[in-house]
Amino acid sequence: MKLKFYKYHGAGNDFIIIENLHEEIKEEEKSGLAKKLCHRRFGIGGDGLIFAEPSSKADIKMRVFNPDGSEAEMCGNGIRCLAKHASNFLLKNKKLIRIETLAGVKEVEITKKQGKVSYVRVAMGKPKFDxxxxxxxxxxxxxxxxxxxxxxxxxxxxxxxxxxxxxxxxxxxxxxxxxxxxxxxxxxxxxxxxxxxxxxxxxxxxxxxxxxxxxxxxxxxxxxxxxxxxxxxxxxxxxxxxxxxxxxxxxxxxxxxEEIYMIGPAEFVFYGFYSSI
Structure with missing residues (x-):
């Protein structure tokens, strides 16, 4: 299987993004793929693997897997990176993007200067103290x-x-x-x-x-x-x-x-292709 991937970071927190819009990568494959790709010596290297997937309730769905194969409900730096990627490549320069996560749907605002994303603002929801x-x-x-x-x-x-x-x-x-x-x-x-x-x-x-x-x-x-x-x-x-x-x-x-808002950078690093021989 040959996969196109994109590498991003948000304030140094780095992620691999894979477009799984037609869900070619099956559920049972995701955890193992995260372990392989996130490994910094035997893979691409990253703090997490993000799948961009279709959503019935938002513009796009984010699934985030950690290097140990576990799935995270939400990732603040990761969602900024996915929002930038989606705005540039998937959603025709859309500046207000709704992203479905396991922690709910998050609204993300893209600010561009001279045609490039300068920062990303995320409505993170209300904190839970109980x-x-x-x-x-x-x-x-x-x-x-x-x-x-x-x-x-x-x-x-x-x-x-x-x-x-x-x-x-x-x-x-x-x-x-x-x-x-x-x-x-x-x-x-x-x-x-x-x-x-x-x-x-x-x-x-x-x-x-x-x-x-x-x-x-x-x-x-x-x-x-x-x-x-x-x-x-x-x-x-x-x-x-x-x-x-x-x-x-x-x-x-x-x-x-009324809720928490996070404002920060999202930087594209490179893209490439991964294949297991």
Whole structure:
């Protein structure tokens, strides 16, 4: 089988996009294909594999598979990349795109300058703080709770996230601490883990351990959204002004209105063909 693929990144969080509009790639093949293609030494390399598929309720459907073969409900950086790809190649320069995900239909606004996509704004929906919606064991919200010697906060912004505020994010052993929290029994489906440092009013530095990738990534869109809404909830940030997050791979903005809005880049890298000989 010969597959055409497209490589994109959103603030360094990189993805392989495959157009599966006629559903030639069957359901039982997707997980294994993600493991093969996302491998950085034996495949193309990526933090996730995205299938662009037909949708009966939106302009297009996004299916996201992690390098370990698991499927993610939603991916913030990934949806920006798919929106750019769809606007350029599939939907005739459409600037407002509705994308179906396992976390619901998301509206994505494309802004172009001189004919090129300059940034993408995603309506991410409302955050879910109740433990049953994260999901996490227990009842009520999971705010300022002690775990692994840290004060954690949890929220679902499409996928489960833990947010930990620290004095110096560069001194954090993200992969060791992130892995401990990610696999803690408190989270029956696991969780992503964000370590956040406040730099000044509404400006933060962030590092994220991603579930499914099972290591630190250069950026995580849903994690940035989670960190923004938790910062506002704790009174660490002003919710009536945009929040700026510096990830290792680039900058992403969050706006907290009737729902969460994420604004950030999406960059095309290259395309190619994959065949298993």
């Amino acid at each position: 433990r049953k919606d994260i999901p996490a064991l227990g009842e009520g919200k999971l705010i300022k709770e002690k775990l692994e010697g840290l004060e954690i906060n949890a929220v679902n912004t499409g996928v489960p996230h833990v947010v930990v505020f620290v004095e110096d994010v560069e001194k954090v052993d993200v992969e060791t601490l992130g892995r401990k929290i990610r696999y803690n029994e408190l989270f029956p489906q696991g969780t992503n883990v964000n370590f956040v440092q406040k730099l000044k009013e509404n400006e933060f530095k962030i590092r994220t351990y991603e579930r499914g990738v099972e290591k630190e990534t250069l950026a995580c869109g849903t994690g940035i959204c989670a960190s923004g809404v938790v910062a506002a909830t704790l009174g660490i940030a002003k919710e009536d002004e945009p929040l700026l997050f510096h990830a290792k791979g680039g900058d992403v903005y969050v706006e907290l209105k």
